[in-house]
Amino acid sequence: MINALDVAQHGGTHTLNGLTVHAIQAMEMEDHPHHDPDQNGMYRFEVDGITIGHMGDVGNPLTESQTAFFNNVDILLALAGDVPTIRLDDLKAVIDSARPRLVVPMHFRTLTYKPRNSLWIESFLSHFADEHIDFACASEVELTPPDIPDHTRVLVLDYVR
Numbered sequence: 001m002i003n004a005l006d007v008a009q010h011g012g013t014h015t016l017n018g019l020t021v022h023a024i025q026a027m028e029m030e031d032h033p034h035h036d037p038d039q040n041g042m043y044r045f046e047v048d049g050i051t052i053g054h055m056g057d058v059g060n061p062l063t064e065s066q067t068a069f070f071n072n073v074d075i076l077l078a079l080a081g082d083v084p085t086i087r088l089d090d091l092k093a094v095i096d097s098a099r100p101r102l103v104v105p106m107h108f109r110t111l112t113y114k115p116r117n118s119l120w121i122e123s124f125l126s127h128f129a130d131e132h133i134d135f136a137c138a139s140e141v142e143l144t145p146p147d148i149p150d151h152t153r154v155l156v157l158d159y160v161r
Helices: 004-009 064-069 088-098 121-125
Strands: 013-016 019-027 039-047 050-054 075-079 102-106 133-135 153-156
Touching (some): 039 064, 064 088, 088 121, 102 121, 121 153
Parallel strands (some): 050 075, 075 102, 102 153, 133 153
Antiparallel strands (some): 013 019, 019 039, 039 050
8 A cells, every 4th residue: 555645755756556646735724613624645657658646635725735745647646626636716727837738536425425514516516518528327437548538528436325
């Protein structure tokens, strides 16, 4: 098992079973409404020619170096529920700067997942033109490099019930 925070704190790169993970430190929301903020890691890796970035559990605007960490990712797994994770305006700034080719929102309110204060997916999607949003009718999708769009699009997966 790889812990992104451990990787970030010990050189930023770790390889296990042929998978190389790069990580950078982050922190939960500084004024977290429910507990003192924890350190965590954001990470990226490549599988089958597709580079994937995961925002960890960041709760603050990203620094320039944190934003640059996601430059050139094919897929960004993005925290789309607002408080207590990154605010949506700050997230949109990261997406506009890093320009991932596919954004997969996560950590938003659903009918079965209702974290305190999290927003429904519509709040995140309102930052994008309708023609740049796709909906999967499943909680899993299989993607190959030719499936990755040329310009930023959003792919909303169905949630596991």
